[in-house]
Amino acid sequence: MEVSIFHLDHRCPETKARTGRIQTGHGEIKTPAFMPVATLGNVKTMKLSDLEDAGVEVIISNTYHLHLRPGEELIKKMGGLHRFMAWRRPIVTDSGGFQAFSLAKIRKIQDDGILFSSHIDGSSHMFTPESVIDIQVALGSDIMMPLDECTPYPVGEGYAEEAVERTKRWAKRAKKHYEKMEEKGLLFGIVQGSTYPHLRKRAVEEIVPLEFHGYAIGGVAVGEPTSLIREISAYTADLLPEDKPRYLMGVGLPEDILFAISSGIDMFDCVIPTRNGRTGTIYTWKGKINIKNSKYREDDKPIDPDCHCYTCRNYSRAYLRHLYTTGELLAGHLGTIHNLYFYMELIREARRHIKYGNFKEWMEDVINSMKGGDDGQGI
Known part of the structure; x- marks a missing residue:
């Protein structure tokens, strides 16, 4: 792939x-970048103007779910996913393989692909390396992912090795099919290998020569302890090319994102800020809080007095607690607005401190500050 799509601007002198x-x-897309999850073509509870106000530059949607409902042919007929959902900025789509493994009622892994039954109506479907590319091209994705096999945790070394081999074969087929397409987005490769360093190294050695536009670290945050997630992510990132973007799939706690950034990783996605925003777990620079706690019943302060999001500019903790405890739909909307704004601000500040060369000190201060919250009684 001759044309460079990734430009490095600044490096931290003390970290990667x-x-x-x-x-x-x-x-x-400015990196480091956090991508809110828009599974079915929308970030749950959020209007597009809310995403724009938060500074979201890119979202990620799900091939499995969109294939089942409403179907890629309908979306293509409507002008593609961007026009369908009225989003003018970049969209990443994953392959849907993880959902085919985790959600489908019945699945069978074959050399040709994954045969599965829809979790919605039981209908039979087949994902192949070629069909997954076709679906994502029909959606109009800006960055696509090839079909891969994401192993659970824990998993035996033998099966993890089989998954690495299968992912390699599927990646070759996906790349070959992709090169035949005329109108298409970028295509990343995915590195598997579970928690086995030698398998991660082998996967990198087999995937990188295929020359994808960027590389995703898959098969993490599937049940491992935090220490292992960080160890494997950092180890794998070190093996990947410097001149291509690195994407850590599914990792999304603020502290884990900062650690991954310090390890040289550029892109992240996770449901944590939106899912937790809907249930009342709110993220702040002093740690996370459960806004439903009784101590906020008469608290007239905003979630964070220094936050400029719509929620913090207009509503008190007491009012938000009232909305959550009474089951009002507005609660999840306002909580998600704040959480996404916080995540975007975290990423913006990370970029700023990398630029000015003091990222390491800033990161340590932020992580220490975030040990407060309801758990640390720092709010």
Whole structure:
């Protein structure tokens, strides 16, 4: 792939953190980047204007779910996913393989692909390396992922090795099929290998020569302890090319994101800020809080007096607690607005401190500060 789509701008002198820019058909993605999850073409409870106000530059949608409902052909007929959901900025789509493994009622892994039954109506479907590319091209994705096999945790070394081999074969087929397409987005490769360093190394050695636009670290945050997630992510990132974006799939706690940034990883996605926003777990610079706790019943302060999100500019903790404890739909909307704004601000500040060369000190201060919250009684 001759054209460079990734430009490195700054490097941290004390860690492996870096800032950069990814060029896509729908604009530039500044890295490090956090991608809110828009599974079915929307970030749950959020309007597009809310995402724009938070500074979201890129979202990630799900091939498995969109294939089942409403179907890629309908979305293509409607002008593609961008037009369908009225989003003008970049969209990443995953392959749907993880959902085919985790959600489908019955699944069978074959050399040709994954045969599975829909978790919605039991209908039979087949994902192959080629069909998954076809679906994502029909959606109009800016960054696509090939079909891979994501192993659970824990998993035996033998099965993890089989998954690495299968993922390699599928990646070759996906790349070959992708190269035949005319109108298409970027294509990343995925590195598997579970918690086995030698399998991670082998996967990198087999996937990188296929020359994808970027590389995703898959098969993490599937049940491992935090220490192991960080160890495997950092180890794998070190093996990946410097001149390509690195994407850590599914890791999303603020502290874990900062650690991954310090390890040289550029892109992240996770449901944590939105899912927790809907249930009342709120993230702040002083740690996370459960806004439903009784101590907020008469608290007239905003969630964070220094936050400029719509929620903090307009509502008190007491009012938010009232909404959550009475089951009002507005609660999840306002909580998600704040959480996503916080995540975007965290990423913006990370980029700024990388640029100015003091990321390590800033990261340590933030992580120490976030040990407060309801658990540390720091709010």
